[in-house]
Each structure stands twice: as structure tokens, then as C-alpha cells.
Amino acid sequence: xxxxxxxxxxxxxxxxxxxxxxxxxxxxxxxxxxxxxxxxxxxxxxxxxxxxxxxxxxxxxxxxxxxxxxxxxxxxxxxxxxxxxxxxxxxxxxxxxxxxxxxxxxxxxxxxxxxxxxxxxxxxxxxxxxxxxxxxxxxxxxxxxxxxxxxxxxxxxxxxxxxxxxxxxxxxxxxxxxxxxxxxxxxxxxxxxxxxxxxxxxxxxxxxxxxxxxxxxxxxxxxxxxxxxxxxxxxxxxxxxxxxxxxxxxxxxxxxxxxxxxxxxxxxxxxxxxxxxxxxxxxxxxxxxxxxxxxxxxxxxxxxxxxxxxxxxxxxxxxxxxxxxxxxxxxxxxxxxxxxx
Amino acid sequence: xxxxxxxxxxxxxxxxxxxxxxxxxxxxxxxxxxxxxxxxxxxxxxxxxxxxxxxxxxxxxxxxxxxxxxxxxxxxxxxxxxxxxxxxxxxxxxxxxxxxxxxxxxxxxxxxxxxxxxxxxxxxxxxxxxxxxxxxxxxxxxxxxxxxxxxxxxxxxxxxxxxxxxxxxxxxxxxxxxxxxxxxxxxxxxxxxxxxxxxxxxxxxxxxxxxxxxxxxxxxxxxxxxxxxxxxxxxxxxxxxxxxxxxxxxxxxxxxxxxxxxxxxxxxxxxxxxxxxxxxxxxxxx
Numbered sequence: 001x002x003x004x005x006x007x008x009x010x011x012x013x014x015x016x017x018x019x020x021x022x023x024x025x026x027x028x029x030x031x032x033x034x035x036x037x038x039x040x041x042x043x044x045x046x047x048x049x050x051x052x053x054x055x056x057x058x059x060x061x062x063x064x065x066x067x068x069x070x071x072x073x074x075x076x077x078x079x080x081x082x083x084x085x086x087x088x089x090x091x092x093x094x095x096x097x098x099x100x101x102x103x104x105x106x107x108x109x110x111x112x113x114x115x116x117x118x119x120x121x122x123x124x125x126x127x128x129x130x131x132x133x134x135x136x137x138x139x140x141x142x143x144x145x146x147x148x149x150x151x152x153x154x155x156x157x158x159x160x161x162x163x164x165x166x167x168x169x170x171x172x173x174x175x176x177x178x179x180x181x182x183x184x185x186x187x188x189x190x191x192x193x194x195x196x197x198x199x200x201x202x203x204x205x206x207x208x209x210x211x212x213x214x215x216x217x218x219x220x221x222x223x224x225x226x227x228x229x230x231x232x233x234x235x236x237x238x239x240x241x242x243x244x245x246x247x248x249x250x251x252x253x254x255x256x257x258x259x260x261x262x263x264x265x266x267x268x269x270x271x272x273x274x275x276x277x278x279x280x281x282x283x284x285x286x287x288x289x290x291x292x293x294x295x296x297x298x299x300x301x302x303x304x305x306x307x308x309x310x311x312x313x314x315x316x317x318x319x320x321x322x323x324x325x326x327x328x329x330x331x332x333x334x335x336x337x338x339x340x341x
Numbered sequence: 342x343x344x345x346x347x348x349x350x351x352x353x354x355x356x357x358x359x360x361x362x363x364x365x366x367x368x369x370x371x372x373x374x375x376x377x378x379x380x381x382x383x384x385x386x387x388x389x390x391x392x393x394x395x396x397x398x399x400x401x402x403x404x405x406x407x408x409x410x411x412x413x414x415x416x417x418x419x420x421x422x423x424x425x426x427x428x429x430x431x432x433x434x435x436x437x438x439x440x441x442x443x444x445x446x447x448x449x450x451x452x453x454x455x456x457x458x459x460x461x462x463x464x465x466x467x468x469x470x471x472x473x474x475x476x477x478x479x480x481x482x483x484x485x486x487x488x489x490x491x492x493x494x495x496x497x498x499x500x501x502x503x504x505x506x507x508x509x510x511x512x513x514x515x516x517x518x519x520x521x522x523x524x525x526x527x528x529x530x531x532x533x534x535x536x537x538x539x540x541x542x543x544x545x546x547x548x549x550x551x552x553x554x555x556x557x558x559x560x561x562x563x564x565x566x567x568x569x570x571x572x573x574x575x576x577x578x579x580x581x582x583x584x585x586x587x588x589x590x591x592x593x594x595x596x597x598x599x600x601x602x603x604x605x606x607x608x609x610x611x612x613x614x615x616x617x618x619x620x621x622x623x624x625x626x627x
Contacts, residue, residue, distance in 0.1 A: 059530030060451050063443045070500050075466050078477035085477060095480075140372055143365035148358075150366075156613045157373040160380075163609045163616065165559040167577040168598035171584065172383045175591040181395050183382050190398075219376070220620065227621030276470055279561045283581050297562075300472045305566060310476045317472035324470055
């Protein structure tokens with residue numbers, strides 16, 4: 001770097017910067033009296049020196065190094081540790097001597113009665129959530145896309161339950177759905193309608209949980225779908241108007257197919273969210289009555305932090321991971337939208 | 342200006358269009374009512390006394406009382422939990438937004454060996470459900486001596502892969518010419534980042550900050566695992582505890598829930614469009 005160039009210090013640094021901005025890389029000329037190794041070394045040294053002189057290098061380093069350390073400790077590390085843990089009988093007092101047990105943890109999990117119930121509940125939860133959420137959120141977002149005034153206000157109000165803490169919402173619904181003194185049943189009594197026992201009845205508890213989840217999550221899906229609908233070019237609707245199609249045909253043959261990407265995204269998000277349901281059933285019902293609303297993640301939590309069986313909990317979690325992975329891949333492959341614009 | 346005058350906003354709509362919109366408006370108003378009425382019930386319940394809550398048929402409390410709030414604040418350690426929640430949510434949000442923007446900038450505008458691969462690896466961590474890392478992450482936090490410390494729920498939130506992804510998406514739309522011009526003018530990289538990139542990225546950063554705050558304020562499972570002594574707990578844990586502490590004392594539940602909901606509603610009142618636009622944006626991009 002300390003060559004005898006005629007340039008002054010200042011102008012050379014300007015030239016350096018310009019070269020660096022332009023991304024010019026100067027390749028060292030071959031020097032015949034040096035061996036190949038030495039040339040390579042010199043080349044590397046020059047490349048390193050060049051990199052060190054780039055201001056981007058230090059800033060990039062300052063950003064990337066702490067990030068990578070954090071990811072190694074709190075993200076990659078735990079993910080990688082989960083795999084061996086699932087194959088061990090984890091001893092909390094002496095983790096270093098936890099014996100390998102092969103697939104025993106998985107065998108235990110798959111044979112467990114409570115796991116089967118919780119897996120069944122979780123799948124039922126997801127299916128119910130789909131059948132409630134998708135049509136409802138589509139309907140509301142089509143309404144939103146069709147009104148010309150007050151859209152932002154409507155959206156802000158419909159979105160409100162999304163931002164409010166799930167724990168508070170769960171307590172709120174436990175309160176108003178109380179079979180004896182809850183407002184909903186008192187209202188139904190006034191109208192002399194049948195009064196279901198909502199969360200305290202084995203038959204209705206799961207459906208009630210899903211209804212509450214739909215109430216809370218509706219705004220999220222509506223906002224995404226409305227953005228998707230408004231993103232469809234107006235010309236297509238104008239053309240359809242000229243052709244004289246009715247409201248339903250417009251929805252069925254324009255909106256729905258062109259919303260493919262957005263619907264796919266929502267489907268994946270909803271499925272992944274439902275399979276990991278924990279807070280709502282934990283606060284609403286503690287999994288009860290009986291095991292009517294016991295979900296898969298509650299099983300994992302119980303195994304890990306109440307039974308202190310870390311290996312079994314992690315094995316169950318890995319099974320969930322596998323299912324989520326398969327569902328995601330299947331959905332992306334099968335539900336590929338046929339139309340786009 | 343010409344575009345605006347070509348499309349007059351205050352054009353009178355034909356009557357048929359207005360009539361066709363009545364249906365959607367009615368549906369939307371019903372929808373809005375259903376999302377507000379439960380909160381109103383909760384609000385009213387929080388000012389009733391227990392006897393009235395059980396027997397009263399009126400919508401408004403007959404006797405307004407602040408006793409429920411007094412009980413929650415004095416008996417349940419609520420102020421400490423509130424302070425913990427505020428400290429955790431704010432510190433996580435501030436750090437997470439900064440790290441996400443810096444990493445997003447580096448991934449969008451720098452060229453280095455293995456960049457795309459590294460980014461793919463980072464993104465793939467989003468696919469892993471939280472339950473998989475629950476136990477190993479707990480053990481890691483325990484090894485660092487952060488169990489039952491507020492730090493245990495703060496340090497795990499400093500980086501957010503979703504945030505990095507979102508900020509990278511935005512940073513790619515910033516013209517490289519602006520950054521190059523600043524470099525030629527002799528601005529260092531930190532200065533470019535803080536005085537050029539951050540002001541341009543303020544809208545997505547605000548959206549990310551609102552997400553981050555909301556997420557942390559509501560987070561339940563991880564604090565439940567990490568924090569167990571009463572003076573370390575956060576608001577959602579305390580509120581969930583009311584369930585067993587005051588069985589069916591709904592007026593106390595309502596007061597506690599109101600207290601936990603108010604900060605989020607306050608943030609939302611000012612930033613609702615950031616929330617909504619941010620979510621709508623992430624839906625269109627994916």
C-alpha cells in the first residue's frame with residue numbers, strides 16, 4: 001500500500017473510495033521470480049488488507065458478529081441440542097451422564113393416552129378454526145373492499161381484539177360465558193333461548209375455545225385478505241361489470257382465484273398457529289373439563305415443567321415439528337394457486 | 342395536481358352505488374359491535390361490586406366503585422408486574438428494532454461471502470416451532486444464571502428473525518445510489534446507517550416496533566417457564582393467576598384485565614394504522 005505514487009495522500013484516499021464504490025478489484029500481476037504459494041499468500045494478504053480498509057467491513061463485522069453469537073447461543077444452539085435430548089433419559093441433577101435411550105422417548109410419547117387425546121383435540125381445533133375463520137374473514141374482507149367510506153375505521157375496530165392480550169381476552173370470555181352469571185347466558189335467558197354451558201361442558205368446550213379464537217384472530221386475517229383484494233387490479237372488475245356479471249360471479253371467478261397467494265399464506269399461518277395452541281386453553285379451561293380442550297403444547301409443557309421429563313417433552317416437540325414441516329410442504333405444493341396477475 | 346384533478350374525489354355517487362353499499366355497511370357495523378361489546382362488558386364489570394355483578398341485569402353499574410382496582414393494585418403485586426412488563430417490553434422492542442434494521446441493511450446492501458446461505462439459515466429457524474427449543478433454551482438461560490430473572494425473558498428477544506426478514510425486504514427498496522453518494526462524500530458506514538438509512542426506514546421500523554411491543558406485552562408461555570417468584574412476574578402471569586387466586590371473583594378479573602389491556606390500547610390508538618399497514622404489507626409480500 002505504501003507505493004511511491006505521485007498522488008497526494010488525500011487524493012489517493014478519494015481514488016480508493018471511488019474504486020471501492022465501483023467495486024473494482026485489482027488482480028496482482030504475476031511476478032515470475034516468486035513461487036506459486038507466495039503469490040497466493042500475497043494475493044490473500046492484499047485481499048484482506050483491502051477488505052480491512054473498506055468501511056463496510058468494520059460496520060458489517062460489528063453487526064454480524066454479535067448477531068451470530070446471539071443466534072448461536074439462543075437459536076441454533078437450542079435447536080441442535082433438541083435432537084440429542086430427545087434420545088436421552090435427561091437427568092436434571094447430572095445432565096452429563098444422561099443415558100442414551102434410543103427411540104424410547106418417542107415410543108413412550110406415541111403410546112401415551114393423554115398425547116393421543118391432545119393430538120386429536122389439536123387437529124379438531126385446527127379443522128374447526130378453518131371452517132369458521134376462512135369463510136367469515138373472506139366475507140368481512142369482501143364487505144370491507146366494497147365500501148367506499150369508513151374502511152380504515154371499520155378495520156381499526158375489527159382489528160382491536162388482535163392487539164389485546166390473549167390472557168385478558170381469555171379471562172374476559174370465561175367471565176361472560178359463565179353458565180350461571182355470565183352476560184351471554186343471561187341474555188339468552190331473557191330471550192328464552194337454550195343456554196349452553198359453554199366452557200364447562202365437555203361437548204361444547206372445544207368449540208367455544210375455537211369461537212373465542214376466531215373472535216380474537218378475525219381482524220388479523222381480514223386485514224391481510226382485504227389488502228389482497230384491494231391489490232387486484234380494478235380493470236378486471238370493470239371488465240366484468242361491462243360483461244354484466246353479478247356479485248356472486250365476481251367473487252367466485254375473479255376475487256377468489258386471484259386471491260390465491262394470500263389465501264395460501266393465511267392457510268399456512270392458521271394451520272401452524274392452531275397446532276401450537278397453548279395460552280388460550282391454558283387460561284380458559286386448563287385443558288378441561290376433563291381433557292376436552294387439552295392441546296398438544298399443553299402436553300409438552302406438562303411433560304417438561306411439571307413432570308420434569310425433558311427428553312420426553314422434546315421428543316413430543318420434534319414430532320410436532322415433523323408434522324408442521326409436512327403440512328407446510330404439502331400446502332405449498334398442493335395449494336399452488338392456478339391464477340395470478 | 343393534474344392527476345388529482347383528473348379524478349375528483351368528491352364526485353357524487355349514483356344512488357344505486359350507495360344503496361348497494363348498505364348491505365356491507367350493516368355487516369361491518371355488526372362485526373364492529375361484536376368486537377367492542379365484550380370489552381364494554383368487561384369495562385362495566387370492573388366497576389361493579391360482587392353482589393351487583395351476580396344479580397344485576399342492567400348494562401351500567403348501579404353503584405360505580407373503584408374498589409376492584411384498589412384490590413388489584415394493593416393485593417396482587419400488580420405495580421411490580423407492571424414495571425417488569427414495561428421494562429421487558431420496551432428494552433426488547435428497542436434492541437430488536439435496532440438489530441433487525443442493522444442486519445436487514447447489511448443483508449440488503451452488502452456483498453459478502455456466503456450471504457444468501459446465511460440468510461436462508463436464519464430464515465429456516467422461523468419454521469421450528471417454539472416447543473422444540475423450549476427445554477434447550479430454558480437450560481441455556483439457566484446456565485447463564487437468568488432463570489427467575491427479568492433478563493431471562495429480555496435477552497432471548499434481542500434478535501427477531503421475522504424482524505430481520507421484514508427490514509431486509511424494505512432496505513432492498515432504498516436506492517443504492519443514495520448510499521454510494523454518501524460514501525463518496527466521505528460519510529462513514531455508521532453515519533450512513535444512522536442518518537440516512539434509519540430516517541428512510543422509519544415507517545417499517547415503527548410497524549416492527551408496534552408488533553414487537555404487542556408481542557412482548559402479551560407473551561405468556563416463555564415468562565411462565567422462566568419467571569416464578571411473584572416479584573419477577575409480568576402482567577399476563579399475574580392476570581392469569583387471578584383465576585385461581587380469586588375463583589369466580591369476576592369483578593376483580595375484569596379490573597385486572599382492564600389494567601393489562603389499557604397500555605396496549607393506548608399504543609394502538611396512536612399507531613393503529615402502523616399495525617394494520619404493517620400486517621397488510623407482510624401479507625402481500627410473502
